[in-house]
Amino acid sequence: MIMSLRALAAKPAAFLAPAAVMLAAVTVYPILYVLWLSLQRHSLIAGPASFVGFDNFARLIGDGRFWNALANTVYFTALSVAGELMLGLVIALLLAHAFRGYGTMRAITLLPWAIPTVVAARMWEWMYNGDFGVINYLLGTDVNWLGSPVWAIHAAIAMDIWKSTPFVALLLLAGRLAIATDLYQAARLDGAGPWALFRYVTLPLLRPLIFIVLIFRTIDAFRVFDAIYVLTGGGPANTTETVSIYAYKVLFQGLEFGYGSALAAAVFVCVAAITAVYVWLLRRSLA
């Protein structure tokens, strides 16, 4: 009665084609084009483009502002992702208990994730305000958070942690709830306390998912643009300028599409390298 799917297989190409064309046009072609642009002197204001080989990358190697932006990006990414993972894990384990109002609680947790980053940044910008900000009021301090070279990047990190922890928490919560309860019962019969349950049951079983969450979050944090653009625009004194922000300024304020594309390509290369390292680590830990 039931024929094999293979016998019924129609031409899948027709179903794949629309998405393939769209992905090619909107993501694959632009990535190849940006690599091509990065090999050119291409300014929107100064004459026609010309091929200059790796000149833009030589300039990039010697550009202190690029290295500063890269260091800021790495710092931002490391602290944000570490904070989000720890806080997200705590929230996930808390919500994993059965309680009334679970749905409402999950919706509340989802809220920061769903709010547009630009809007969230505006909310935090107002709370960080040096003169009338509620954070100074609650802490009893008098700090111009976003105007201070020391505090500004940390203020941006705190905002990113607030915005992105829900994503981490809800993914880890789903993973935690997928762990069979008899595993916990068996471990408890063997005399395991709460810490041992976490250390020897929850954590090992969550590890693959933690890796996936780390990949998503690291890549996302490394590309950070919206939050910094609104909060500080890269200032004060470039202490919060990330590579994406620097590239944006070169591209759309300086209208230097050649060098700006080299900076943008650098973000792409870093993201690809980060992904490769994570995948390698994941493979190794599963083996």
Next chain:
Amino acid sequence: MKRLGFYAGLILVAGYCLAPVLWQLITSLRPAPELTALPPLLPSRVTAEHYAAVFAGHPFGRIILNSLIVSAGATLIALGFGSATAFALAKLRAKGQAVILGIVLATSMFPPIATVSPLYIVVNALGLRDTLIALVIVYAGLALPLAVWVLTNFMRQVPDELYAAARVDGATPLQAFYRVMLPLSAPGLVATGLLVFILSWNEFLYALTFTATTRSRTIPVGIALFPGLHEIPWGEIAAASLVVTLPIVLLVLLFQRRIVEGLTAGAVKG
């Protein structure tokens, strides 16, 4: 005692997630002179003046409409193209499935800053600068990897027998797709649609570079470039922020289960 600590923890988490939004709500209702006075935390009276100013002084209604059109358009296209691809991968036994899914996933990792300058050149060359259609196409393309990934997971859960039965009864693959597979994957379509809509509603970098006037400006651009004559109009920004957050809050409250399903469909099982 342990129960007490648990509820204290829940309240702490809820407070952390809600506090910035609540503070923005209080700010939006605070009379202008009191914006620069703290304490008191709560305003002496509640006012709607900032809300009125947002809609009277700015083309904010138009900006919201732009965002609605762009997000809805991108969602429809991503769902249409994405479900067709997911169908081919889950049921048509397309060759090289793992490779296709791998490529799709890889494209989703491309940093927006790396694709924005070429797309800007293309959009300009096609005369699509400052149009909604440019944003619709780009957002649909950006959301496609997510749509393909999540929908493939959902369609794999539809039993093969149901598809095979439709074919045996004489349905063409296309008919089997839209008469059988699409209705059966409705929960997946809802989950995916919500994610794509929210992503499009929130996108900023492309909107910032492709738009020039209120003809095509979307909400994030409107909020980021909120005009201030002499000083930043905090009350109006707060009011505008809340107005544009409200649809998202409603979606989250109504569909939180579906949204979480969509978010976790790829990661937990894959």
